[in-house]
Amino acid sequence: MISLIAALTLTVSAATPVLTLDEALQAARQENLDLKVARARLEQSALLSRRAWAGYLPxxxxxxxxxxxxxxxxxxxxxxxxxxxxxxxxxxxxxxxxxxxIAPSLWPAIRSAGIAEDVAELNTENARREILFAVAQSYYGAASYQEAIRAAQFLLEVNTAREADTQKRFDAGTVTRVALLRAQLDRARAEQDLLRARNAYASARLALATLIQRDADFTLELPPVPQVPAANEDLTKQALEQRPDVAVARRNLDLAVSRRQGVWFSYAPxxxxxxxxxxxxxxxxxxxxxxxxxxxxxxxMLWDGGLREINLREESARVAEASALRKQSEARVTEEVARARLEYENAQANLSKAQEALGLARETQRLTEISFKAGVATYLEVADANAALTNAEVGAISERLQASLSALRLLRAAGVFMAE
Incomplete structure (x- = not known):
């Protein structure tokens, strides 16, 4: 029965097209609805300068x-x-x-409109990067669940074969009924683990399909862990120069200063x-x-009841707010880069240990299986070895996922993820 299930799984996998990470990112660029909304808003913002100039044209x-x-x-x-x-x-x-x-109040308004267009363009670029980052995260997660299914299938096949072998030994009177019950329990648990893994994969694949606006009729291939800049590179400086959200904070300060200038110019005839x-x-x-x-x-206008003075104080407060937000944005980026670098190094260390543990678990399971067939090891030792191998497989997959996600977060924090 298990062989039939495995054969059907392989047939379905062969018939289902494979979606690569690059294809998923390209589909998101073209079909993601949030990105389409951001681009539509950018087109609306592109008319701000024309609207401001209209006041100075005949x-x-x-x-x-x-x-x-x-x-x-x-x-x-x-x-x-x-x-x-x-x-x-x-x-x-x-x-x-x-x-x-001569319309002095229009001069800063025209400049402000140009800055507002820059802010809208930067916000759109930031939205594009965040959407593609979400797609990459979802892809790695779904691909990891797909690998977890394979590990769960392997454990189920091992436990099913072990149950059949234990049943034969029980019928021959060489093992106790407790050993048979333990084998049946391990097989049932493996079936449940496989079901959980398949459900988790289906959910993750559906989330990815929603992001790229296509049917979830694809399989995935687990990409390698993304390459990150070397540790000696100044990622903080790079992030402050390239991240669009930092540029938005700086241009918002310019916009606030321009609007305050507009209030000053309103005093002129x-x-x-x-x-x-x-x-x-x-x-x-x-x-x-x-x-x-x-x-x-x-x-x-010599006196307007103090309205210009009120506007001047309000715009000055907005300048102070924008200045604080710019400093806050730069401080947050510095912290994000440092934290992302530490998380990536920690994830790499965990991945290395998980891979080492996986190698040891595989060797232990192989030797225990040989010993069991030779009558040296007990069934409980075999069950423990199989469980340890499965845990090591799942742990390695999980640590690989964490290493990939931490690399993506580091690239995002440095402002180089999907910068082109």
Whole structure:
């Protein structure tokens, strides 16, 4: 029965396509919904500069109207023709052009819009890296569960064969019923462990499939532990230079300073120009159906009830907040890099010990099996050796996963994970 199950497992694995880590990351770049949302928001933010410049560009408007008057008004000038001041049916059209000549409050606004676009772009880049980091974490986790299934299958096959052998020995009267019950119990536990491993793998694979927006009809291959920079490299400096979240904190400070400058510039006067052309079938007192006017205007708000002073204090507080957040971000990154380096070194040491323990467990299980067949070792010694081997297999897989995840976290903390 176990051989049949193993054969079916191999057949399904051969028929199911293998999804590599690079393919999963590429699929996330193209199909991940969170990344699509971030890109859509970036496209919206790309219009901030145009919106800010719109206040400094000329505006042109045209309009027309029709009025039905109850009375007609006509003026007859001495020695001149009669002029219709108000006809029964009055038509008029107007064209107007406005242009800001000196608008100090708009200058910082334009600069702030450009900074805001930079912040949006950096946030999108940070979101992209975090999403790909989540995909890589999920891939390594699911691949490790897949390896755990193989270890559980091996233990089940060993315990099933041991149960069959013990049953034959019990029938021959060479072992006690306690030994047979122990063999059956070990086989039942192995079946339960295999079921747990398969369920955990199915859940992890479903989570990965959701991140990359595809059906969970794939198997995985366990990638090697990611390579990390050498210990003598200054990863903290690299992280402060390359991490987009640090750049966001710095640009947010620039944005706060620019907005405070905008309040200062609001104290300055503004100068504008406007031109109007009107056309009507009512000539008016000038005797002409069309008139135009050019206007140069200046405005200087001397007192607005203290609103600008309030805005200045508010923006100054935001500058102080942004400055503190920038320092906090840099301190957090420094701590993350140092902690990630320690975790990676610890995980590498644990992995080395787990691999050594696995080698010893395999050799112990092999020698115990030989001794048991020779009648030297007891069944309990064989069961203990098999259990130790399984624990060593699972421990090695777990430590390999932790080493891979710690390497990913170190690359992320240093700002080099998926930087391209």
């Amino acid at each position: 505006t042109v408007s045209v309009g027309g109207s029709y009025t039905r008057n109850s009375n007609e008004a006509v003026v007859a000038l001495p020695g001149g023709p009669e002029i219709v001041i108000q006809p029964f049916n009055q038509f008029s059209a107007q064209a107007e052009v406005r242009q800001a000549i 503004s100068v504008g120009f406007s031109g109007v052309y009107r056309l009507s079938n009512a000539a008016g007192f000038t005797g002409r159906n069309d008139v135009w006017a050019l206007t140069l205007s200046a405005q200087w």
